[in-house]
Amino acid sequence: MSISSTRTSGRRRLPLILAAGCSTAGLLALTAPTASAVTPLVATATYNCGSWGSGLATLTAADNGTTKTIKITSSAITMPVGTSADPNSITTTLKLTKTVGGVTSQVQFSAKTNPGMSGGNPITLGPLKLTSGTLAAGNSTNSVVLPTPPSSTNWSLQIVASSPTSATVPCVATSVQSASHVW
CATH class of the missing domain: 1.20.5 (Single alpha-helices involved in coiled-coils or other helix-helix interfaces)
Incomplete structure (x- = not known):
């Protein structure tokens, strides 16, 4: 059988x-790619952005395993009354210090990503992508604190609006973050 x-x-x-x-x-x-946990996801720091205001900004970090990003929001920093920005018309660059084993260097996050905004409303910038430098697991980043006033050569955060309002707004971090981001 x-x-x-x-x-x-x-x-x-x-x-x-x-x-x-x-x-x-x-x-x-x-x-x-595997997603990497950034801790904490949210940190705050104070920035002086001249005519756009000064105060607390929230930095929200993310790492999907391929792209590392930071989004910036603030109700203290606003576009001046009478100005506006079309969606994706603001180029934002954020400088951060990177620390690895006690050695400090700098990384930059940048993008032309924003919702439409009008004068007097809170800013939302990003998510900004890591564009200069590298970050590996365990590296930490923090705001680049600089003396005031901000200028074209003295900035931690630079906001360049192009439509319909044109403006270059340098900002300096006036405090370190509430907690460093650890990637």
Whole structure:
């Protein structure tokens, strides 16, 4: 009788199917980027942005395994009354100190990403992408504190609006962050 040969054939295929499935899953796990946890996700620091105001700004960090970003929001820093910005018309650059094993250097985040904004309303800038320098797991970043007043050569955060209002707004961090971001 051949009843047992049918069952044996099915049993032989199962390990082969499982092995192929595990190999595929393992390959995908090796090639897919993994999200890295940034801690804390949210930190605050104070900035002086001249005519755009001074005060507390919130820096929200994210790392999806491929791209590291920081979004800046503030109700203390606003566009002057009578001005406005179209969506994605503000280029923002943020300088941060990077510390690795006691050695300090600098990284920059930048992007032309913003919602439409009008004078007197809180700013929302970003998410800004890491554009200069590198960050690895365990590296920490913090605001670059500089003396006031901000200027074209003395800035920690630079906001360049282009439409319909044109303005270059240098800002200096006047405090370190409430907590460093650890990537």
